[in-house]
Amino acid sequence: MPDRRTVYFVSDRTGITAEMLGNSLLVQFDAFHFTRHTVPFVDSAEKVEEAIREINATAERERKQPVVFVSIADEAASERIRKGANAVTLDLFQIFIAPLEHALGARSAHAAGRSHGIADAGEYFSRMEAINFAQSHDDGAATRDLAKAQVILVGVSRCGKTPTSLYLALQFGVRAANFPLTPDDFSDRRLPASVTPFRQALFGLTIHPERLREIREARRPGSRYASLEACRQEVREAEHLMELERIPMLDTTSKSIEEIATTILHRTGLRRSVF
Amino acid sequence: MPDRRTVYFVSDRTGITAEMLGNSLLVQFDAFHFTRHTVPFVDSAEKVEEAIREINATAERERKQPVVFVSIADEAASERIRKGANAVTLDLFQIFIAPLEHALGARSAHAAGRSHGIADAGEYFSRMEAINFAQSHDDGAATRDLAKAQVILVGVSRCGKTPTSLYLALQFGVRAANFPLTPDDFSDRRLPASVTPFRQALFGLTIHPERLREIREARRPGSRYASLEACRQEVREAEHLMELERIPMLDTTSKSIEEIATTILHRTGLRRSVF
Numbered sequence: 226m227p228d229r230r231t232v233y234f235v236s237d238r239t240g241i242t243a244e245m246l247g248n249s250l251l252v253q254f255d256a257f258h259f260t261r262h263t264v265p266f267v268d269s270a271e272k273v274e275e276a277i278r279e280i281n282a283t284a285e286r287e288r289k290q291p292v293v294f295v296s297i298a299d300e301a302a303s304e305r306i307r308k309g310a311n312a313v314t315l316d317l318f319q320i321f322i323a324p325l326e327h328a329l330g331a332r333s334a335h336a337a338g339r340s341h342g343i344a345d346a347g348e349y350f351s352r353m354e355a356i357n358f359a360q361s362h363d364d365g366a367a368t369r370d371l372a373k374a375q376v377i378l379v380g381v382s383r384c385g386k387t388p389t390s391l392y393l394a395l396q397f398g399v400r401a402a403n404f405p406l407t408p409d410d411f412s413d414r415r416l417p418a419s420v421t422p423f424r425q426a427l428f429g430l431t432i433h434p435e436r437l438r439e440i441r442e443a444r445r446p447g448s449r450y451a452s453l454e455a456c457r458q459e460v461r462e463a464e465h466l467m468e469l470e471r472i473p474m475l476d477t478t479s480k481s482i483e484e485i486a487t488t489i490l491h492r493t494g495l496r497r498s499v500f
Numbered sequence: 501m502p503d504r505r506t507v508y509f510v511s512d513r514t515g516i517t518a519e520m521l522g523n524s525l526l527v528q529f530d531a532f533h534f535t536r537h538t539v540p541f542v543d544s545a546e547k548v549e550e551a552i553r554e555i556n557a558t559a560e561r562e563r564k565q566p567v568v569f570v571s572i573a574d575e576a577a578s579e580r581i582r583k584g585a586n587a588v589t590l591d592l593f594q595i596f597i598a599p600l601e602h603a604l605g606a607r608s609a610h611a612a613g614r615s616h617g618i619a620d621a622g623e624y625f626s627r628m629e630a631i632n633f634a635q636s637h638d639d640g641a642a643t644r645d646l647a648k649a650q651v652i653l654v655g656v657s658r659c660g661k662t663p664t665s666l667y668l669a670l671q672f673g674v675r676a677a678n679f680p681l682t683p684d685d686f687s688d689r690r691l692p693a694s695v696t697p698f699r700q701a702l703f704g705l706t707i708h709p710e711r712l713r714e715i716r717e718a719r720r721p722g723s724r725y726a727s728l729e730a731c732r733q734e735v736r737e738a739e740h741l742m743e744l745e746r747i748p749m750l751d752t753t754s755k756s757i758e759e760i761a762t763t764i765l766h767r768t769g770l771r772r773s774v775f
Contacts (some may be wrong), residue, residue: 228606238759239758241671241758241774246596249517249571250596254604254609257604265762265766266762266766292604298522300522315596317596322528323527329503329529331503331529331532332526333525336688350718353663356662357662387635388628389665395667395671396516443625484514487514487539487541489517491540498754499519
């Protein structure tokens with residue numbers, strides 16, 4: 226039986242940052258089973274007290290102090306939780322504000338609502354445009370405006386192009402198109418005609434045939450498309466074509482969407498703005 | 501002239517968490533202009549030294565210590581950066597490990613590569629399924645399998661349904677469909693027939709007509725669709741219909757995608773798993 230512990234993420238905004246950092250810490254304690262609760266939008270004295278009451282009820286019920294990750298810009302609110310909650314409180318925000326103020330020689334605004342809020346209109350529209358772009362240029366659906374793509378992912382069906390394009394757009398505001406490499410392209414031994422003018426924007430994704438088989442099998446069980454033989458042949462020919470055309474290539478087999486997207490930005494030198 | 505400062509995000513993985521937390525701190529210092537560099541995948545002694553060299557070259561060139569956010573699980577590597585870099589170093593990871601070890605009465609694994617890496621196969625497939633689902637159930641494109649939707653967003657064209665559905669899938673692994681409310685529905689004074697069986701999953705998005713006009717205008721300049729009159733009428737009728745049908749409603753006007761998605765999960769009580 227693993228040790229159990231309840232964890233809270235308390236934030237004055239969405240709680241996404243607190244969850245991400247908190248999870249990267251918790252995953253280091255794999256003997257534990259953590260039950261997670263996110264309490265977002267804690268931006269008033271009433272909501273602070275409500276959060277404290279919930280945490281303290283859990284502490285009493287479980288006879289164990291919960292772990293509480295707090296990400297609140299307002300100093301008094303965050304202090305109130307540290308003092309009022311019967312918990313191990315880790316303050317992700319306040320702990321860095323003082324050293325930053327010292328380093329920059331300036332006072333911080335201590336204002337909530339600046340992170341994961343709406344950006345200025347220009348940034349907002351460019352992110353929306355990136356999302357629309359990825360959506361309308363998925364799987365070779367549109368060839369119009371391909372010149373506007375900052376990156377065009379190519380690879381066999383189900384190697385990870387779609388989620389990566391969407392993630393590049395949503396998380397990094399990058400205009401990403403994607404284009405399948407199909408058996409037709411392999412018999413011609415060349416790239417799809419619509420993408421050849423944009424060779425410098427191409428980025429190849431590849432995958433182990435065994436893994437590809439699993440993914441395709443979940444989608445179309447028992448099909449020729451999902452057979453190991455078809456997967457092996459397509460992957461081999463796609464890799465051959467990409468090498469021939471000197472397209473940079475990334476193996477997605479054991480990588481998360483975040484890792485694939487970040488690696489592409491890193492290798493291509495595309496500017497990333499994290500939202 | 502705002503003060504300038506160069507900021508590094510140094511991570512053994514994607515750097516996404518470091519950027520998010522770092523940005524939420526930096527935005528508190530709005531008198532500064534920050535130039536940001538992300539150095540991801542710093543997972544070897546060589547890459548640590550390379551990062552230090554780059555940081556120190558910047559410090560010398562700018563005659564100012566850069567601010568360095570470090571998120572590295574390996575203690576020795578992170579200490580090497582703290583000591584070797586001519587910079588203000590803020591360690592997002594190590595600073596919380598010791599108090600967590602104390603609180604849990606256990607040693608951490610101090611292992612890199614656990615955050616934003618590939619999850620277990622089950623989680624991976626359910627996230628992929630959510631992404632495929634959002635993609636194929638965008639804008640009422642598919643009515644098949646709507647019963648599998650955890651949430652179905654409804655609202656007028658361009659009120660934020662598509663990016664929110666994609667974000668719910670990508671970031672939270674939630675199966676979200678979305679369905680437009682159109683002038684046809686308003687003249688019938690009822691919901692589109694395909695969504696009525698799933699009333700309990702419906703969630704309405706709305707928006708100020710002036711803001712909607714801006715967004716539509718950017719898409720189809722000068723059209724009747726983008727006119728303030730059309731926007732006003734559609735929003736009024738959509739809101740009326742949603743009230744009539746008692747569908748929960750959220751105004752997206754001044755909200756980011758993250759805030760809209762988080763609020764929907766918060767209000768509906770859907771379980772969120774942050775990736």
